[in-house]
Amino acid sequence: MSDQSTVRIFDTTLRDGEQSPGASMNLSEKLEIAHALVDLNVDIMEAGFPIASPGDFDAVREVAKSVRGVTVCGLARCNDKDIDRAWEALKHAESPRIHVFLATSAIHREFKLKMTKEEIIGRATAGVERAVGYCDNIEFSPEDAARTEPDFLCQVVEAAIAAGATTVNIPDTVGYATPMHMGRVIADLKNRVPNIDQAIISVHCHNDLGLAVANSLSAIENGARQIECTINGIGERAGNCSLEEIVMALRTRSDYYQIDTRVHSQRLVPTSRLVANITGIQVQRNKAIVGRNAFAHEAGIHQDGMLKERTTYEIMRPEDVGFAKTDLVMGKHSGRAALADRAKALGYHLNGEQLQTVFEAFKKLADKKKEVYDGDIAALIEKQITVISDVWSLESFDVSATSGAPPTVNITLRRGEESITQGFTGGDGPLDALFRTIEEITGISGVVREFRVHSVTRGKDAQGESTIELEHDRVVYRGRGVSTDSVEAGVLAFLNAINRIATTESADA
Numbered sequence: 001m002s003d004q005s006t007v008r009i010f011d012t013t014l015r016d017g018e019q020s021p022g023a024s025m026n027l028s029e030k031l032e033i034a035h036a037l038v039d040l041n042v043d044i045m046e047a048g049f050p051i052a053s054p055g056d057f058d059a060v061r062e063v064a065k066s067v068r069g070v071t072v073c074g075l076a077r078c079n080d081k082d083i084d085r086a087w088e089a090l091k092h093a094e095s096p097r098i099h100v101f102l103a104t105s106a107i108h109r110e111f112k113l114k115m116t117k118e119e120i121i122g123r124a125t126a127g128v129e130r131a132v133g134y135c136d137n138i139e140f141s142p143e144d145a146a147r148t149e150p151d152f153l154c155q156v157v158e159a160a161i162a163a164g165a166t167t168v169n170i171p172d173t174v175g176y177a178t179p180m181h182m183g184r185v186i187a188d189l190k191n192r193v194p195n196i197d198q199a200i201i202s203v204h205c206h207n208d209l210g211l212a213v214a215n216s217l218s219a220i221e222n223g224a225r226q227i228e229c230t231i232n233g234i235g236e237r238a239g240n241c242s243l244e245e246i247v248m249a250l251r252t253r254s255d256y257y258q259i260d261t262r263v264h265s266q267r268l269v270p271t272s273r274l275v276a277n278i279t280g281i282q283v284q285r286n287k288a289i290v291g292r293n294a295f296a297h298e299a300g301i302h303q304d305g306m307l308k309e310r311t312t313y314e315i316m317r318p319e320d321v322g323f324a325k326t327d328l329v330m331g332k333h334s335g336r337a338a339l340a341d342r343a344k345a346l347g348y349h350l351n352g353e354q355l356q357t358v359f360e361a362f363k364k365l366a367d368k369k370k371e372v373y374d375g376d377i378a379a380l381i382e383k384q385i386t387v388i389s390d391v392w393s394l395e396s397f398d399v400s401a402t403s404g405a406p407p408t409v410n411i412t413l414r415r416g417e418e419s420i421t422q423g424f425t426g427g428d429g430p431l432d433a434l435f436r437t438i439e440e441i442t443g444i445s446g447v448v449r450e451f452r453v454h455s456v457t458r459g460k461d462a463q464g465e466s467t468i469e470l471e472h473d474r475v476v477y478r479g480r481g482v483s484t485d486s487v488e489a490g491v492l493a494f495l496n497a498i499n500r501i502a503t504t505e506s507a508d509a
């Protein structure tokens with residue numbers, strides 16, 4: 001019988017989370033998140049879907065090679081090619097897991113797979129058996145389980161366990177379940193599948209009805225001991241169960257659930273910020289646990305109550321989820337060790353070379369701006385992490401714009417040893433003119449779907465962060481740029497998106 005005394009946290013930020021539109025990450029960004037997940041002490045991280053693309057394969061292999069003390073999982077459809085490829089990527093992991101999935105609901109059987117129930121059972125069994133040939137930690141997911149006929153779901157789960165699955169994951173793929181329903185599905189499996197005690201029951205809830213966390217809690221009450229979730233709840237469509245919410249719900253209501261996870265909750269806010277910065281998907285201010293307002297008390301009565309006794313209006317302490325008491329201010333006299341310390345507290349792992357580059361950028365920034373805040377440091381580090389994939393870099397630009405006349409721009413980009421300068425007069429304002437000129441030089445164009453500029457920290461001299469979503473060949477690419485000059489931030493964001501397109505296209509070529 002498997003250990004039932006804790007709830008395992010299976011993080012799928014790098015796989016399902018990356019399936020959020022515009023959230024694709026490069027290898028160094030994925031590694032950064034993988035290390036942060038180790039610090040957070042998750043039990044299992046799903047690093048990707050190795051057969052999906054060469055980039056996914058490399059990410060799973062590199063994560064598998066570089067993290068320790070955590071199980072690394074790779075996703076595979078239920079066929080030999082997928083499973084073999086998953087193992088190829090995972091084989092260097094200290095603790096590998098192959099995650100095999102096959103849809104089981106009537107809708108998927110009839111319209112997607114065109115397979116009978118018997119064929120599904122046969123395929124699931126064969127897939128799990130093939131994976132067992134490689135390693136002894138196998139997860140099986142009957143996709144769209146929440147809409148699968150209960151009797152058939154029991155049969156598939158029994159067959160998967162008999163074939164060697166050590167975890168059976170019950171996905172609510174389309175976010176259709178409600179808490180009582182999800183609880184009943186798990187109770188049914190516990191009561192009716194004869195070999196269920198030989199596996200851990202897991203759930204993977206999507207948030208289409210805003211119920212992913214509630215459904216996961218209900219599953220735990222009925223015997224689930226693994227929760228699949230993502231940082232900030234990112235993922236397909238409305239996303240997945242949010243890791244920070246499920247962890248804090250169990251911890252805060254330990255009186256009721258009497259079961260906990262191994263997560264280091266003080267790492268929740270730094271990890272949330274890291275994932276938001278890397279994916280460009282910022283969390284809303286009122287997001288539970290990690291939102292900026294999660295612990296902000298506005299009403300006078302609440303503030304008065306808080307001053308008298310904190311627990312009148314607060315069920316958790318901000319420091320327990322990783323909100324720093326103060327935003328530590330650094331300046332030009334701060335040294336490399338202090339910077340390394342701050343970077344670590346913010347959730348980043350910098351190697352010596354990266355630390356040196358960030359330190360040099362920090363010194364330049366501290367010359368321009370008296371006080372350097374956490375947000376500034378995070379922005380500098382992000383720049384360093386993403387710069388690795390740069391094909392094109394910005395050398396210089398100039399703009400002359402007067403109201404009522406088209407702007408004139410000149411921009412110089414570098415690619416390797418080559419430096420290209422081009423000018424342009426026209427367009428809908430200076431940024432539009434600069435973007436068009438970049439498209440002309442790089443030969444890569446796209447449609448701007450979203451463009452934002454906001455300040456990273458406070459003060460008039462604050463750095464501006466620009467984020468962009470650029471659609472190219474029906475794929476949305478994200479870009480991000482940071483500078484004390486907001487036009488430069490926009491240009492860097494556009495170029496960052498162009499670089500993502502360039503690197504994706506060269507990897508796929």
Ligand code: KIV
Nearest residue numbers: 101141143144171173
């Ligand atoms: O939502 C889903 O069903 C999935 C499976 C691959 C587990 O992501």
Ligand code: ZN
Nearest residue numbers: 016173204236
């Ligand atoms: Zn999913």
